[in-house]
Every structure is written in structure tokens, then in C-alpha cells.
Amino acid sequence: MAEKSKEQLVQIDFTPPSGDWTDPRIDFEARKGSWSYPAAAKNLRYLGLPNPRDWSPMDADWKLPENWQQIIKDGLAERLAKYRSLKLFLDICVRCGACADKCHFFLGSGDPKNMPVLRAELLRSVYRNDFTMAGKILGHFAGARKLSPEVLKEWYYYFFQCTECRRCSVFCPYGIDTAEITMHARELMNLVGLNINWVIEPVVNCDRTGNHLGIQPHTFKDNVDFLVDELEGLTGIKVAPSINRKGAEVLFVVPSADYFADPGIYTFMGYLLLFHELGLDYTLSAYASEGGNFGLFTSHDTIKRLNYKIYHEAKRLKVKWLLGGECGHMWRVLHQYMDTMNGPADFLEVPVSPFTKTRFENTASTKMVHICEFTADLIHHGLLKLDPRRNDHRRVTFHDSCNPARGMGLLEEPRYVLKSVCNNFFEMPENTIREQTFCCGGGAGLGNDENMEMRLRGGLPRATAVRYVHEKHGVNLLTCVCAIDRAVLSTLMEYWVPEVGVSGVHELVGNALVMKGEKPRTTDLRGIPFAGGEVKPDA
Amino acid sequence: MRVVSSFLLVGALALMAFVGAQAGGEALLAIGLPYLAVAVFLVGITARVIGWARSPVPFRIPTTCGQQRSLPWIKSSPLENPSTGLGATARVLLEVLTFRSLFRNTRAELKEGGRLVYSADKWLWAAALAFHYSFLVVLLRHFRFFASPVPAFVMWLQGLDGFFQIGVPEVYLTDVVLVAAVGFLLLRRLADARLRYLSLVADYFPLALILGIGISGIWIRYIGKVDVESVKNLAIGLVTFRPAVPRGIGSLFYVHLFLVCVLFAYFPLSKLVHMAGVFLSPTRNLANNNRTHRHVNPWNPPIIGHTYAEWEHDYHDKLVAADIPLDGK
Numbered sequence: 069m070a071e072k073s074k075e076q077l078v079q080i081d082f083t084p085p086s087g088d089w090t091d092p093r094i095d096f097e098a099r100k101g102s103w104s105y106p107a108a109a110k111n112l113r114y115l116g117l118p119n120p121r122d123w124s125p126m127d128a129d130w131k132l133p134e135n136w137q138q139i140i141k142d143g144l145a146e147r148l149a150k151y152r153s154l155k156l157f158l159d160i161c162v163r164c165g166a167c168a169d170k171c172h173f174f175l176g177s178g179d180p181k182n183m184p185v186l187r188a189e190l191l192r193s194v195y196r197n198d199f200t201m202a203g204k205i206l207g208h209f210a211g212a213r214k215l216s217p218e219v220l221k222e223w224y225y226y227f228f229q230c231t232e233c234r235r236c237s238v239f240c241p242y243g244i245d246t247a248e249i250t251m252h253a254r255e256l257m258n259l260v261g262l263n264i265n266w267v268i269e270p271v272v273n274c275d276r277t278g279n280h281l282g283i284q285p286h287t288f289k290d291n292v293d294f295l296v297d298e299l300e301g302l303t304g305i306k307v308a309p310s311i312n313r314k315g316a317e318v319l320f321v322v323p324s325a326d327y328f329a330d331p332g333i334y335t336f337m338g339y340l341l342l343f344h345e346l347g348l349d350y351t352l353s354a355y356a357s358e359g360g361n362f363g364l365f366t367s368h369d370t371i372k373r374l375n376y377k378i379y380h381e382a383k384r385l386k387v388k389w390l391l392g393g394e395c396g397h398m399w400r401v402l403h404q405y406m407d408t409m410n411g412p413a414d415f416l417e418v419p420v421s422p423f424t425k426t427r428f429e430n431t432a433s434t435k436m437v438h439i440c441e442f443t444a445d446l447i448h449h450g451l452l453k454l455d456p457r458r459n460d461h462r463r464v465t466f467h468d469s470c471n472p473a474r475g476m477g478l479l480e481e482p483r484y485v486l487k488s489v490c491n492n493f494f495e496m497p498e499n500t501i502r503e504q505t506f507c508c509g510g511g512a513g514l515g516n517d518e519n520m521e522m523r524l525r526g527g528l529p530r531a532t533a534v535r536y537v538h539e540k541h542g543v544n545l546l547t548c549v550c551a552i553d554r555a556v557l558s559t560l561m562e563y564w565v566p567e568v569g570v571s572g573v574h575e576l577v578g579n580a581l582v583m584k585g586e587k588p589r590t591t592d593l594r595g596i597p598f599a600g601g602e603v604k605p606d607a
Numbered sequence: 608m609r610v611v612s613s614f615l616l617v618g619a620l621a622l623m624a625f626v627g628a629q630a631g632g633e634a635l636l637a638i639g640l641p642y643l644a645v646a647v648f649l650v651g652i653t654a655r656v657i658g659w660a661r662s663p664v665p666f667r668i669p670t671t672c673g674q675q676r677s678l679p680w681i682k683s684s685p686l687e688n689p690s691t692g693l694g695a696t697a698r699v700l701l702e703v704l705t706f707r708s709l710f711r712n713t714r715a716e717l718k719e720g721g722r723l724v725y726s727a728d729k730w731l732w733a734a735a736l737a738f739h740y741s742f743l744v745v746l747l748r749h750f751r752f753f754a755s756p757v758p759a760f761v762m763w764l765q766g767l768d769g770f771f772q773i774g775v776p777e778v779y780l781t782d783v784v785l786v787a788a789v790g791f792l793l794l795r796r797l798a799d800a801r802l803r804y805l806s807l808v809a810d811y812f813p814l815a816l817i818l819g820i821g822i823s824g825i826w827i828r829y830i831g832k833v834d835v836e837s838v839k840n841l842a843i844g845l846v847t848f849r850p851a852v853p854r855g856i857g858s859l860f861y862v863h864l865f866l867v868c869v870l871f872a873y874f875p876l877s878k879l880v881h882m883a884g885v886f887l888s889p890t891r892n893l894a895n896n897n898r899t900h901r902h903v904n905p906w907n908p909p910i911i912g913h914t915y916a917e918w919e920h921d922y923h924d925k926l927v928a929a930d931i932p933l934d935g936k
Contacts, residue, residue, distance in 0.1 A: 078721030084804035150906060152662040153889045159655070160884035163810050165802045166708070166731060169715040175723060186805050202809070202876055209612075211807035237670040241708045241735075242881055243890035245670060275913050276921070285922050286929035312931050354931055355918050368665075369910055376912035384915050384934065404668055408902045430677045430690075434898040441677050448680060475668075477675030477688040477895060484681070499713055499725035503672040503687070529715075532723045 071101065074564070077176075077524060082169075084180040090193065090213055092222035096125040101521030102177075104228050104514060107268035112261065114272045115370075119261025125224060130217070136260040137215050141198055143259045147252050148199065154252050157244045158195045161188060167236035167246075172507050173229055176525030184236035184246040187226050191253050194219065224262050227253040229522060231511035232365070232397075233470035238503050250512070255367045263366070267513035270362040274374050279324035279358035285311075288354040291327045295337055302595070304587030307344040309352055312385070316351035317422065319382050322393030323360040323551035326572075332554050334593045335394055335572025338581075339439065342574065345583045346423055346446070350391065356381035359398040360551060364405075365513040372409040375401055378436075379410045389419035390436040394572045396469035396550030397511065399438060403476045407434045424449040438472075440481040440549060443577060447488045453582040458592065459490035461599040462545040462576070465537050466495070467530065467557065468505035469550035479503075482549050482573050489580035494541040500533035508548075510556030523556065524563055531564035538568055546570050610797060613811035617819045617866070624865035628858040636861045637841055638850045644868035651875025656883050665904040667897050669695070670890040688895050695894040702891055706736055731795070738788035741781035742817075744768060745824075748779070752842035776828065786821045789814055809878055816870055823863035833857045 096103060103125055112120035121131050133139060148155045167184040169175060174182035181187060193213035196203030203212035213219055232247035257263065270280035277284050283291065289311055300306050310316065320343075326336040343350055356377040363370030382390055392402055407413065416435035419428040426445045428437050446452050466486055472478035479502050487493050500506050509526030510519075537543040546557055546568050557570045579592040591597050627636055673684025689695045701707045714728040748765055751757040769777040793814045796802045827833045837853045838860065844850040874880070886892065919926065919934055926933060 074721070078717075080717055080721075082717070083800050089804055149662055150665060152659055152664045152887065153668065155662045156659050156884050156887055156889075159659070160878065160881040160888075162878045162881055163802075163805055163807065164709075164731060164735070165799070165805065166712050168801055168805075170713075175715055175717075180801060180804050183801065183805065189805065209808055211809060234670055237890055238672050239708055239711055239713075241702065241706055242885050243670055243702075243708070243888040245668070245890045248668070248890075278918065284925060285931055286925040289929045289931060314932070354926075355915050369908060372908070372910045373912040376910065377915075380912070380915060403897050405666055407897065408666055408904050409907065411901050426678070428677075429899065430675070431898040433901045436898065444681070445678055448678070474670050474672070477671035477673060477684070478677075479674045480681045481677065497725070504711075528721060529723050532721065535722075 072521065077521075078528070080176065080178040082178045089180065089186060089189070090208070090211070092190075092213070092216070092218040094218075094222055094225050096221075096225070099225070100518075102229065102519065103225055103522075104264035104266055104516050104519045107263040107265045111265065111268045111272045112263070115268070115275070117261070117263065117268075118259060121261065125221070130221070130262070132217070132220070132260050136220075139259050140215060140220075140256050143256045144195065144198070147255065148195075151248075151252070153245065153248045157188065157242075157249060158192050160242050161185060161192065161244055163189075164241065166239050166241065167244075170236045170239050171246075172233070172235070172509060172529045173231075173522065173526045176509070176528040177522070181222075181226050182229065184240075184244075187230055187246055188244070188249045190219070190223055190226055191249060220257075220260075220262070223253055223257060227257065228264050228514065231470070231507045231509065231514055231526065233507035233511060234474040235470070235504065235507065238474060251364075251368070254365065258367055264513060264516075266516035266519075267362050267365045270513075271366055271370055271374065274358050274362065277357075278353075278355045278377065280360055280362055281324045281328050283324060283328065283357065285354035285357075288327070288357055292352065295327065295333055295340065299337055299340060299593075302591065302593060303341065303583060303589060305341075305344065305583055305585060307340045309340055309343070309350075311352050311354050313351040314385050315387075316349050316385065317388050318348060318350040318391050319356070319378075319385055319387040319389075320350045320352055320391045320393070321356055321359040321378055322352075323395035323398055324358045325360075325551040325555060326393055326395075329555070331558060331569070331571050331575070331594075332551055334575040334578070335554070337593050338572065338574030338576070338578030339393060341578045341581055341583065342443065342452075345452070345581060348422070351385060351387070353381045353385065359392050359395050359402070361398060361401040362513060364397050364401055371401055371405055375406050376410050378402075378406065379413055382413070383415050388417045389431075390416070390434075391419075391439060391442060392436055393439050394549040394551070394574060396471040396552060398471075398551075399478070400471035400475040402434065402436055406436070421445055423451050438478060438481065440478060440485055440573060443574070444481040444484045447485060454489055454577075454580045455582050456489050456491045456580050457600075458579045458589070458598050459576050460492070461592070461596065462490060463492040463494065463541060463543045464490050464545045464547055464576070465493070465534065465541075465543045466501070466573075467508070467534075467546055467548040467553060468501050468503075469548055469553050470505060470507050470511060472549055473503055473505045478549070482547075485573055485577060486547060489576045492541075494537050494543055496533040496537050500529065506530040506533065508550075508553045508556040508560060510559075511552050515552055515556045520559075524560065527556070527560040528564070530557070531560055534561065534568055535565045538565055544568055547573050547576065549573055609806060609808045610793075610811045610815075613808055613815045616812060617815040620816075620866060620869055621819055621823070621862045624862045625858050627865075628861035633861070634852045636865055637852060638845065640865065640868045641845060644871035648871040648874055651872075652880065652883055655875055655880050656887075659884065659887050663905045664889050664893070665906065667893050667902040668889055669893045669895045671895050675895060690896050690899075691894050695892055699886060699888075699892045703885055706732055706739075709735055730791075734788045734791045734795070737784050738792060741785040741788065744781040745779075745785055748781070752839050753846050755839070755843060774829070778829070782821070782825055782828075786818065786825065789818050789821065793818065813870075813873070813877065813879060816866060816873070820863060820866045820870060823859060823866060827857070827859050827863055831857065831859050833860045
């Protein structure tokens, strides 16, 4: 936990320091708790990334390659020529400041360089210096900065202090997306060997074993079997998911945390119960056992490299279409990158729900359906027997995960599902949900322990909104459709609003689902008794 | 200070024009520089747009601000989350014509105990809109100098703008609004500590310049009235490429004209290119139809991840022991 107390953490001073922002110096020693450890050399070696070495941000010498400035300048030139987004976003910002207080890290820390506009200026000032006429001639007067070692260190600090949540982009009059700036800044830093281990190790794991957590296939099966046994104990029903089975209709891909740790496992149990009750012909894959993609926090090439497995495995298993579990950045990749990078998926069929016969025209090209779309369609057609009273011990609110909200627009589907499976649903204040949702504070690879103070600060806006509905409506469960959320929000709630738990949407589906042949159920999937003991299904 | 140097710079430019006009530099100020400035503007803006257009859009990355189009019974937001090209065009127009995103602006405040509250903050939106539209109307009104007879829409605009018929010559509403809005945007930058911290000379200079243009324009229209007939002759001469050096317009007119020239020339080199750039923003001008239509990356690199065959090779014995089917079995 953070060394500072809650009272200290909320003493936030939004007044910027008296000096000039162009001064890049950062005291990493004094700011422990607000930065992440660098990537281990062995992990860079595995991925073939440049400059593997042992180093610490607190060292004076970061052991950069001799010509690091040239490497970054060339890297920036290459990216400017490849990405209109980057070039345009570096050129057209007018520094109106509309984005300033939209960033959760700024709101939680008061650090002016966490204002999205200034975060981008850290890179823009170097771009000005090297690539624009005004910057070349007027230099500092035009807001240009030379790429000094201190500037690079400042990049490391602040571009690994952005969760790529895109909230600022909603408010920007030109749609300037700091996620895009951060992604490119991280790519540039990768070129000289600046990366964080919490991102790079999952990438290595995912490439090697199939998932971020490094779970090998036999353990994957063990974990699934364990959850199957748990479900049998709770419901009396033995569900039978298959792994790497050829010829199934559907390949189901989830974020690995869903079969690894509390509370994701309960969401996974919810999926399994639903599929069993429906009789869905699906398979899991131990090879494509990760829907999430930490490549998104590394580089575009790495996104592609990790994402490659999903279509590759779908083709090998000869499934007809793909279904994806609850995960935020996973869906940014599946929705906005997968088809472009690794498509076309012409070996698959346009997904049709075998139960409702709904043809998911919105996935005609990628052939991948979000589980909330799938379930909402089932409920809409009245195909599920649901008893929302089984969630009466829960007073529920919903946290829109950044990527499904702002990189997709999945807003109503999870709400429709939630309102069908529970009786007590309350929205958080409108400036904190839907497209204006606040990040959990630990996305984009920042959900590690060494970065805890910044996580708790960044999560403050979300926590404040949860506390509001907790106090007003007695909310005690924060639901979400994201694996990183489920992990990060749990810590966040424990710290800021300990009365509120965290769960996925399909955990509540699993609770409410009345199944054929189930034994009398008295507890939810966590073993917590239903309000009023056993809830008998209506006749 | 950045704001002071910006104003000093504009002051120096104004003084240069004033002195230049007095010293017989009318030909340069009235003919040479306007042609040069317009040329720089046109070539510069074109070059910038071509520069952006030459970089491809490898990924379709709209920022979605509303419900996606998914199931037919769920109402989607065709403007905030367009699923068609037409919708995306409408979204951009809404942005350009009404400053949709700025309209969303909120102000966050930290209350006791770390409670954050958000309230609507439309001031920036209102001032920005007032500034841009009044600037547009002022610009269009100036067409009365460049065309003879004056086009009907200019007459109409002029009538509307002088609707209140206050003073002689009648006061144009947009003159007042323009200066007031620019003044507000400037004061906002100065009053807000965060904005002051992040603002560059490149932020103050255009404001000072436009304020200078506005004030000098108002001066020569309402106070130090210049010979409008001569101005019109000059303007017509310029647009018909038969320019003649005017006589006796008054030096303050050249201050106004010179500052306008500076603005035109400065435009493509500065953040003011947002005027053209806003149309190209990939988070706004693309439809969120990613799962229905494949977006092609022209430089899609050939990357193959860890293949299934390699993976099966790596874990062969463990797969067998765990009874997970191997390929071909």
C-alpha cells in the first residue's frame, strides 16, 4: 500500500509550480510509488528489443545507446510518415486547456504535466525542435526543446503515467488522442531500451505460453477443471468446456485473469454456466488463451504479433466464429486493430447466434462478437430463465471500461444485461460514466505494485463516484467488463471505498441464471448466501 | 513573460507599418506585402494539408462518444458514434460548425475529503464560438471592398450585423463581439494558473495579433475614419491584378493591413492550421464500422507471432499429459 495516508493523498494542489514547464528534471528517488520498474534484460532479449541491460530510473546513467538521440529522431520521422494521427496531433493543438482537468492522473495528483496537453507537449516540444521551421529558427522561444537525457527521463516518467484511456480525446475540439501520443512515445522509448517490466513480461509470457500470466497449457486445464468442480459444488451441474477442440462452432477467448484469480474467476464461472445451459458448441484454446494484448502498451508491431494467435487458432480449429469475454483493452484491439492487422477473416462465417438466429451484422468482417452483445440478444429473445432476486444481496453500479466505451461504444449492452439479472441497479454521476467514464488508474500496464501511489491517485475520480453511489444508494458492488478493472478496482475499492466489491457482469448472470437440473441454490458464485436464503425459481 | 513579448512583438509590427507608411513605403505595404502574404497563406496551407494527407491512416481509431450500432433493438448514436461515412461527415460538421466537443466541457473541483465534483463549463465554448463566427462575418463583410457592385449576401450580412443602428457609422455587432471574445480568451489564459503555465508565445501571439487587427480596424472605421473610397480602389486593384498605389488613406490603415498580412503569412506556420487539420482528425472523421468493414493499412508489416506448431512443439509432453488434443488428432 501507499506510504501516504488517505488524508495526505487528497491534499491535492492544482496550482502549478512557479517555474517553467520546459524544465524536465525529475527526482525519481523522491517520486517512488509513481513510476514503474524497467523491463528485465532477459525479457527484452526474448522479444529482440534493443538495449537489454540492468538499470534503474534512479541511476544517473540510464545506459543508453551511443547515438540514442539520432535513433529517436529517426524513429519519430518514420512514425510521422506512417501515422497521420501522430503528425496531425503534434501540429494542431491550440493548448485551449479543455483537456486539462479531464485526466484522472491530473485530478488525482495535481501534477500539471499530467494535463493531457502538457503530456503531449513533452513530445511536441522535441518535434518542434527537430521537425518544424518555427522551432528550428526560434528554438525555446517557440516552445521547442532539445532532446536531452533529462527530457528522455521525463518521457519515461510521464508516458508511463498515462493509461491510454482516451478521456481527454472526448473533450478535445480536434479529437487529439493522448493515447495515440503515448503509444508513439512508448514506441520511441522502446527503440533505446526504455520499457517497463509490467508491460514487457506479460508480452513475453503471452508470446511464449499464449497468455500474459505465463500459464502453461496443463495448468490452464487444471484451472478450468478447478472452476468446473467449484461450479458442480455450487449448482450440482457438471459443465464440460473443451480445450483446443477442432470443429466447434465457436472459439471463446477471454482475458487470462478470468481463469486465474479472484474476482475474474467468478466471471469465468458465469460464462461457463451460461454456455452449458444454452448448449453452446464452443471450445477454449490453451494456445490462444489470452484476449488481452499488452502489445497495445508496447508497440503496434507487438499488438500484431500477439493478436496473430486468435485468427491463427480459429483457422486451425475450423470454428465458424469468435466470441470474446469481458476485457477492456482486449476489445480495443479486437475492434479497432485485429481485422486490419491480421485479417481478413475470410475463413470464418458471419456470426449467427444458434439460439436466437440473430445474425451479428455488426461483426460481418471480424466475425467476433462481444459476450455482452451475445447475452443481451439472448435475454432480449427471452431465452434465459433469470431470477434477479438471486442478486438482491447486491446493490450494483456499472463502471464503463475506457476502451469499450471510447473505442467501441459498448454502453447499453452491459447495462441491459445487468438490469435483467439484478433488481438494484444505480448509475454513477453522468460525468463519470459512458463516454466520460474514468479510468481505474491502472490500465496500459501501470497496474503494478511499485506504482501504487499513482494508481490510487489516478483512481480517485472513479473511487469518488463509487463512494457517491455507495453513500446515496447503498451500492456495494462495482461491476465492469474488463479484467484489468477487476484487478485494479479491487485494490482501489479496498483503499478508498472498502464497503464496495468488484465483479464482472457475467458473474451476476451466473448468479441469476436458473438452470435445468440445478440443485437448490442458496449462495452466489462466491459462496455468499442469497438475501433471504434459498431463492426458489418462480413456477 | 510570454504574453508581454507577444504584445511587444505585435506593437513593434504595428509601429513598423506606421513608420513605413509615413516614410513612403505605401507601395510595399499596400501591394507587395498583401500579395506575398496571400501567397504564403495559400501555398503554406496547401503544403500542410498535403503533408498530412501524405501520411496514411493505418488504423481506424475513432473516439466513440455514444452507443455503437450493434443489435437492431438497441438505439445507437449516429452522430456521436457514427457507423457510416455519412454519419462521420455529419460528426465532423457538427464539430466544425458548433464546436460539439467543447460544448461538453466540464470543470472539476476538489471538495473536502477528496470529493471531486464536475459542473458544466460552457465559457470556453461560448467564447470560442463567438470569436470564430464573428471573425468569419467580419471577413465576409470585407468583401464589400473587393467587389463592385457589392454582392447581395454581403449587403445582407452588413444589414444584419448593423441591425441595432447605433452610432454613425453604425456599429457592427461582430466588431464588438470579436474584440470581446478575443479579450476573454486572452484573459482566460492569463487568469487561470494552469493555462498560464502551459501557454507558449505561440498561444499569446495570435491573440495579440488578432486583437491588434480588431482594434486597428475599429479605429479606422469609427474614429480615425479613413477614405473608404481609396481603400476600395486599392482592394479592387489588388483582386483584378491592376494594383495602384493609393494616395492619402492614412497611416493607421496600413497598420491594420500589415497586421492582417502578418496573420495570413503566420497562419500556415502555426497552430492556426487547426482550421484545416480539424477535418482530417482520425478520431473524428472515421466511421466506427471496424467490425463490419475491414480497414486496410497500406504498410501492414509482415509479422507472424509464435505459431501453433511451434507452441505445440514447446509444450508437447505437457499437452499429452493433460490430455489436450494435439493437432491432427
